[in-house]
Amino acid sequence: MDDAERLRRWRMVLGADGADSNAPALTGRDAAMDSALSALYGEGEGKRPAGRGSGGRSAGLGASAPSVARWLGDIRTYFPSSVVQVMQRDAIDRLGLAALLMEPEMLEAVEPDVHLVGTLLSLNKAMPETTKETARTVVRKVVEDLERRLESRTRATLSGALDRSARVSRPRHRDIDWGRTVRANLKNYLTIPGPDGTTTGTVVPERLIGYGRAARSLNKDVVLCIDQSGSMAASVVYASVFGAVLASVRGITTRLVVFDTAVVDLTDQLDDPVDVLFGTQLGGGTDINRALAYCQSRITRPADTVVVLISDLYEGGIRDEMLKRVAAMKASGVQFVTLLALSDEGAPAYDHEHAAALGALGAPAFACTPDLFPDVMAAAIQKRPLPLPDGGPG
Structure with missing residues (x-):
């Protein structure tokens, strides 16, 4: 130069x-x-x-x-x-x-971008009718772009998690879990002498272990519980899109709940994420305890349920009751995931004391990018350790 x-x-x-x-x-x-x-x-x-x-x-x-x-x-x-x-x-x-x-x-x-959508949603109640249709067009453009980018990987990752969460003892060849099969048959290890004096070791697979195929009936229940305070705007956008994608995956039934000091169940609008987003009201206070109480009341199969709380954890409700609810859900078999954010920006300002308390209950709080979210959900469905970014909470 x-x-x-x-x-x-x-x-x-x-x-x-x-x-x-x-x-x-x-x-x-x-x-x-x-x-x-x-x-x-x-x-x-x-x-x-x-x-x-x-x-x-x-x-x-x-x-x-x-x-x-x-x-x-x-x-x-x-x-x-x-x-x-x-x-x-x-x-x-x-x-x-x-x-x-x-x-x-x-x-x-x-x-159009995710942050602009957040701004438009915060203005939704004050927006004149002449502008709302244009705003919906802008929001739909962003949502459709996100769905194109996120849907295929999410569906593939979660379908694989559902298929592999069950085990069968007479699998088809392509469904054999070779790692588990070898470990289960190590007692059948044989040493076979060769014609040139060398020996070859082999495991005789007396018992095969394989992955089950996804059942046609519902296998897992997922509850997305989303803080709609103003600082969570990008997370609300991504969570709404993921909620619609999860609802379309066979084997998963999805409930989407948004909250501030009130709780709104938007599950019946999951077929259109734009309707979900315009059903939110960004801003206001935060009552996580009330939202979790609602989610807890809708759980019918705890051992097959994943609850995902997306919040910066600035609780305006009753802190001790909130923690007791999380502990009770986990004790009943619910897989509980706490995300400080679901966005590309990393962890926002959040309540470190509440995050530490949830971590002590076995629900570590961390920020999650949209690219990582399918892996987090797959791990929760399979009841294995969550893929925490950088090896720990955000």
């Missing part, structure tokens, strides 16, 4: 006020990109932020819907989709543009 190119790149990174005086003047596409960045991040502090949450800088979008719409069109022209999504989130957070998202023209200009 020559010096001119290096100076040009630093000029783009730092902005006009932060760049070296020898930096070249920007023209054409570079000037347009610089203008879009300056409108959001301003030019007064020497350098532009590398990510979200950098405040204290003036910005030039104003409150005009037409100017914002033009800016949204510009950033989609000049930046890749991943950068566009970050800039949109910064604009909403830094410039208070949430109200403008209630205008259909604005929604048509944005780049």
Whole structure:
């Protein structure tokens, strides 16, 4: 890279006020990109932020819907989709543009992503009817994209877990569990002499052990219990999509419950995740104990039930009762999973004391990415140790 190119790149990174005086003047596409960045991040502090949450800088979008719409069109022209999504989130957070998202023209200009869906859901109750249909279209686009990415692996992983959770003693050849079969027949180990004086060891499989095939009747019950406080927006989106996918897997019956200080059962809407999402109400308080009491009352087959609590664990209800309910469910045979988040961002701020208390009960709390979730569910269904990220709680 020559010096001119290096100076040009630093000029783009730092902005006009932060760049070296020898930096070249920007023209054409570079000037347009610089203008879009300056409108959001301003030019007064020497350098532009590398990510979200950098405040204290003036910005030039104003409150005009037409100017914002033009800016949204510009950033989609000049930046890749991943950068566009970050800039949109910064604009909403830094410039208070949430109200403008209630205008259909604005929604048509944005780049849909999980975080935008969370913002729209938080505005749902205040959104005018003229905008709601456009908002549903934006949400559906994100949901359908998530389903395409997540469905096939989830179905394959969980179907395999259901098939392999049963054992049979007269399996077909392709269903033989070779590891268990060898271990069960080690007493039948023989040493066979060869014609050249060498010996060969072999295990005679007197008893075969194999995987059972998934029964046509329901094998496992899964209860997704989702905290819908504002900080859990991305988790609500992913959990709703996974809930719909789980409901479509033969051998699993799925219940989806969302809560703040009230509890809402959205199971009858699982055939359409968009309906589920618009049935949520992001924000408000948190009463985990009440939500778990409801879930506990719906469990009819504890030994075949997996309960997944998705929450940052900031309990506004009765803490001791919450922990007693978890302990009681586990004692009855329920597999209990605690996820601090179901998103790509990692663990959010969460109540460490409650997380430690749940871990002591055998329900370690950790953040889970969407890619890891099928493996977590498969482990819970098979009653084996959960694949904790980095080997421990989040």
